[in-house]
Amino acid sequence: MALKFVTARCKGCGICAYFCPKKVLTVTELNKAAIAEGKENDCIECGQCEMRCPDYAIFVERGAK
Amino acid sequence: MKEALVEKYFRAGHLPHLWCPGCGNGTVLGAIVTAIDNRGIDKNDVAFISGIGCSSRSSGYVDFNTANTVHGRALPIATGLKMANPKLNVIVASGDGDCSAIGGNHLIHAARRNVDLTLIVFNNSIYGMTGGQYSPLTPVGSRATTAPYLTIEPAFDILDLARAAGATFTARATSYHVPLLTSVIEKGIAHKGFSVIEAVTACPTNFGRQNKIAAPALMMAWQRDHAVMKAKWDTMTDAEREGKFPVGVLSERNDVKEYTEAYDEIIRRAQGVSA
Amino acid sequence: MADTKVMLMQGNTAVVEGAIAAGVRFYGGYPITPSTEIAEGMAKRLPMVGGKFMQTEDEIAGLGTVIGASLGGLKAMTATSGPGFSLKQEMIGLACNAEVPCVIVDVQRVGPSTGQPTSPSQGDVMQTKWGTHGDHWVIVVSPSSVPECFTLTQRAVALAETYRVPVIMLMDEIVGHMRERIEIPVSYDDVPQVNRARPTCPPEEYLAYRAGESGVPEMADFGSGYRWHVSGLVHDDTGFPKSSGKATMEAENRLRGKIMNHRDEIIQVERHMLDDAEFAIIAFGGAARTAYDAVEMARARGLKVGLLRPITIWPFATHEVRELARSVKGILVHELNCGQYVISVKAAVGGACPVDLYAKYDNESATPEEMLAEIEKAMKGDGLI
The missing domain is CATH 3.40.50.920 (Rossmann fold)
Structure with missing residues (x-):
């Protein structure tokens, strides 16, 4: 897994999902960012989610895949 | 923002912050912290002073010498602090209302003096803390709780204002353009003199909802689609510029003496020491 | 006994000399009758002793710069008269709530509004107590003579530093503009200095608003390695905002107590x-x-x-x-x-x-x-x- 979620901080704004170039991310019914079904291996570690997340709730663990 | 920087610079136990879902303030604060880290400045040598409003709550989260002061008047307090200890890197966080309305007089005079402060204007085009009233930076024709029939007041260009008043560094970026924002903040901190960085950011709750663009990501996409890099902006016609805004370093000059250094000359004169 | 000199001096000038003697090294303010001679005197005297003077864009910024300089560790002062004193009230509240030592000289004129700028009055006496909004406690002192302008300014600085509170030096046009005989030290090198208590614990143990028996927390200079948070919001001993009723009562009780429990030393x-x-x-x-x-x-x-x-x-x-x-x-x-x-x-x-x-x-x-x-x-x- 290349992404780390700090769920307690996530407010479900959807910025990460919208700008993810590989559509890896989604916002769940519980209003939290998560990896979309079937996209577990699609993250390219571009870091756009980490960079823009206003809540410091998603981080890319590079090379952890 | 990188996790290691959150751990290094954010005060333990203070997150999640109080900002609404999708509010860009967190992203802007992340860029400030990243810029400070890139500059390699010791935390003890940073002062982070803010006024009042949503964005001004930023000072409470970061592990520097911090002050959340009074509405519109962070700049005088920051100026006095810088005079007392010119070695401090003094960052001032202010919202569009804080900085351009109630604090407008302090802004132009800090610019005129060229005090070595780095002012970050979190411009979300609205008073968020009080629930969505228009500010002097709200685009004309916007809806606000105090403008139910749309605003008729033209907005300031805060950087034109600052530059005209004497600011020796001005730059703009958005919460979408994070690397650019980080980079111009870094340059602003490095600049010896009064630097103003306008960080265009979104308030989905109080600006977005009233103006029919409530989705945070769409507000950020708007920033992406309307910002134009300075180099390109300079080649555009007025018609092409319509509705867009330039980003990047917009002005920098180094021919004006910084205020605290100029004051050292006063001390030498008073003490009869020739320069 | 230090060498002294006898001079004929104006009350406002004696305030300047008292401030310099007390170790004031920053002044931010705006010209206003009948206090202007204090700004003029500070502009001349402060840089001579390595201090700094700023003529600010308005009255509010005057006290703002003073609060900033005080956070940076300097003894700091401003002076004004009625209209300016009214404008400074919000900053006075910040200095009360955040416990930032500072001295504000109010050389009264007749009021309200522009009133009679060059005539004596004591119409601000209630404003010095109740000027800023909310319950708050300040110390106010008032001199009756030029020599007392010199000594009481020093005391005002000492009280501000000791109790981390704005101290208002309440003067009137009579005392401010009168010239009298005064005997002052030739050098201020031996004038005893009263300084705010600074923390002695390691930075990681420092709680910015934890107060011992005195009720007055130790105050670290910004930039001295103790990173802390200043806020005008109601806060607990960490300095960070707390919204409970209990927090409000505890904060108010301490701010009152640190003054009223020392009333015998203050009055x-x-x-x-x-x-x-x-x-x-x-x-x-x-x-x-x-x-x-x-x-x-x-x-x-x-x-x-x-x-x-x-x-x-x-x-x-x-x-x-x-x-x-x-x-x-x-x-x-x-x-x-x-x-x-x-x-x-x-x-x-x-x-x-x-x-x-x-x-x-x-x-x-x-x-x-x-x-x-x-x-x-x-x-x-x-x-x-």
Whole structure:
């Protein structure tokens, strides 16, 4: 897994999902960012989610895949 | 923002912050912290002073010498602090209302003096803390709780204002353009003199909802689609510029003496020491 | 004993010299009659001792820069008059709530509004206590002479530093613009310095608003390695905002306690000819000057009159006034306004003796003859003559 979620901080704004170039991310019914079904291996570690997340709730663990 | 920087610079136990879902303030604060880290400045040598409003709550989260002061008047307090200890890197966080309305007089005079402060204007085009009233930076024709029939007041260009008043560094970026924002903040901190960085950011709750663009990501996409890099902006016609805004370093000059250094000359004169 | 020099000096200038002697090294302010000579004097004197002066864009910024400089570790001061004092009130509240030491000199004019800029008045006395919004506690002192401008400015700085509180030096146009003989040290090198308590614990143990028995937290200079948070919001001992009712009460109780639990150290009054007095005048600042002569004239007529002169105006000298009320048969409060301080005097006296008011608000201080007439009128009314 290349992404780390700090769920307690996530407010479900959807910025990460919208700008993810590989559509890896989604916002769940519980209003939290998560990896979309079937996209577990699609993250390219571009870091756009980490960079823009206003809540410091998603981080890319590079090379952890 | 990188996790290691959150751990290094954010005060333990203070997150999640109080900002609404999708509010860009967190992203802007992340860029400030990243810029400070890139500059390699010791935390003890940073002062982070803010006024009042949503964005001004930023000072409470970061592990520097911090002050959340009074509405519109962070700049005088920051100026006095810088005079007392010119070695401090003094960052001032202010919202569009804080900085351009109630604090407008302090802004132009800090610019005129060229005090070595780095002012970050979190411009979300609205008073968020009080629930969505228009500010002097709200685009004309916007809806606000105090403008139910749309605003008729033209907005300031805060950087034109600052530059005209004497600011020796001005730059703009958005919460979408994070690397650019980080980079111009870094340059602003490095600049010896009064630097103003306008960080265009979104308030989905109080600006977005009233103006029919409530989705945070769409507000950020708007920033992406309307910002134009300075180099390109300079080649555009007025018609092409319509509705867009330039980003990047917009002005920098180094021919004006910084205020605290100029004051050292006063001390030498008073003490009869020739320069 | 250090070498001294004798000079003829204006009250406002004596404030400048007192501030320099006390170690004030920053001044931020805006020109306003009748206090401007303080700004002018500081502009000249501060850089001579390595300090800094700023003429700010407005009155509010004046106190703003002072608060910033104080956070940076400097003893800092501003001066103003009525309109400017009104403008500074929000910053005074920040200094109260965030406990930032500073001195604000208010050389009163006649008010409200622009009023009479060059005429004496004591119309700001209640504003010094209640000017900023919300419950708050400040210390206010008032000098009656040029030599006292010098010493009391030093004391104002010491009180601000000791209790981490804004101290207001309440002056009037009489004392501010009067010239008198004054004897001051040739050098200020040996003037004792009172400095705020700074933390001695390691930075990681520092809780910015944890107060020991004194009720006054130790204060670290910004940039000294102790990173802390200043806020005008109600906060707990960490300095970070707390919204509970309990937090509000605890904060208010400590801010009050740190002043009121030290009232004996803070409150100063001068007792003049009171030992055998049957009747007392209460007056402060420039208005008290008339009273010395009036007391002498009354004594010459066989009237046992004395003077209680509050030097500390707020907190109010409740015990001292109450004690006075038990030892005399009548009190005359004289002030250069329509009657403000008399309200607190009456509250303290609580009916123990009659309290009369000699209010003067015609742009002039009283003459001793006028005051003597008021004394005799009050004493007759009280059945004392």
